[in-house]
Amino acid sequence: MNAPAATALTSSAIRVAFFPDSFHEVNGVAHTSRHFVDFARRRNLPFLCVRAGNRPKAVENEGALTTVELPRGPLSFPLDKDLRLDPAWLRHLPVVARTLRAFAPEIIHITGPSEIGVVGALLAAYFRIPLAASWHTNLHEYAATRSHWLIENLPPRQAALARRHIEQVALNISTILYKRARVLFAPNPDLCQLLERETGNPCHLMQRGVDTQLFSPARRERSSGHSDFVLGFVGRLSVEKNVALLVRIQRELEAHGITNFRFRIVGQGAHEAWLREHLPRAEFTGVLRREALARAYAGMDVFVFPSHTDTFGNVVLEAMASGVPAVVTPDGGPRSLVQEGRTGCIARDEEFAAATARILEQPGLLQSMRHAARAYARTASWDSVFEKVYAAYEPLPDPAARTVPAWRPVTREETSHG
Secondary structure, rough: EEEEOOOOOOOOOEEEEEEEOOOOOOHHHHHHHHHHHHOOOOOOOOEEEEEEEEOOEEEEOOOOEEEEEEEEOOEEEEEEOOOOOOOOOHHHHHHHHHHHHOOOOOEEOOOOOOHHHHHHHHHHHOOOOOEEOOOOHHHHHHHHHHHHHOOOOHHHHHHHHHHHHHHHHHHHHHOOOHHHOOEEEEEEEHHHHHHHHHHHHOOEOOOEEEEEEEEOOOOOOOOOOOOOOOEEEOOOOOOOHHHOOOOOOOOOOHHHOOOOEEEEEEOOOOOHHHHHHOOOEEEEEEEOOOHHHHHHHOOOOEEEOOOOOOOHHHHHHHHHHOOOOEEOOOOHHHHHOEOOOOOOOEEOHHHHHHHHHHOOOOOHHHHHHHHHHHHOOOOOOHHHHHHHHHHHHHHOHHHHHHOOOOOOOOHHHOOOOO
């Protein structure tokens, strides 16, 4: 795993064509992608963003930034509440290829094996342009989690074996594109090691930043004497987020004698109806953005995030920036954000309620954790994240050394001769 140093960037920096899987949706990939585009805009860097959207085809130029947004069609189908995949998105290949010719990128960066990522990888191979790929979602773990209905009736040993097999097969499929990349990115060290092992390619950390002006304890609107604690959750209300544990937390806190609490749940998803039925103490806000989301965070006392599959945990960092300590699992990326006993707790499912109770029952500990969480979040900035990404792009091969001149497509004769 490599950790490139930040580099000074100017308008003469490397020309990047970025193909994000998700951009307008509410998830970690989209959140990071929007900040990447904003970073390029602020620095006036030569940057092309090719993405899917709901409006008709649109090409926009703003300084050195070019944006191409192409619609998904009637064959697209939902993957989750606001995520879709269009198997016919390849129909946009000609217009994307023409745009690439005009922009002439020196590297193509994809964020995953979606229809957009496949188009980016195909064009990188066709034009013999170096490919970068960042890993944002543990699709292999999602596949195993969402296959529960298929294996739940198997004996425990066979069910565990089946789950591991499904996860490995999904990982093998997911890494096909990543094996073609010159450089890889992942949001935590464990994933970097996994990708290097599975692909043989170097991987760099691409963590996340947070806007500490937007997400701030200053937005807290509750009085210090408010009687009920607020336990917060922000994210998709789906099985891979392990949201069923919220019900167990409620039950175990009540059994422990703590009843002066309520949940604030921000998000939407397939499990929302079930959670509404089983969490009478909960306030469901739906999806919130910007200032409304920041106020929702700031009004929480403890952020409970039981996901085992998140690769980083943007929402955990946003909660901490808002002065809210977090309780997270020892699996995935969020554990790298939380300092046990200082900015929150790291707990297994069976320990989650006890860890939450420990914070709630000690006002002094809660207060010190609030200050420490905020202080940690202030050290994370989006600029430093993307400066390191640009540093990792280097060095690129000398254009004069390429077997095919830049931006001339590979001919049939060249293909047949190797």
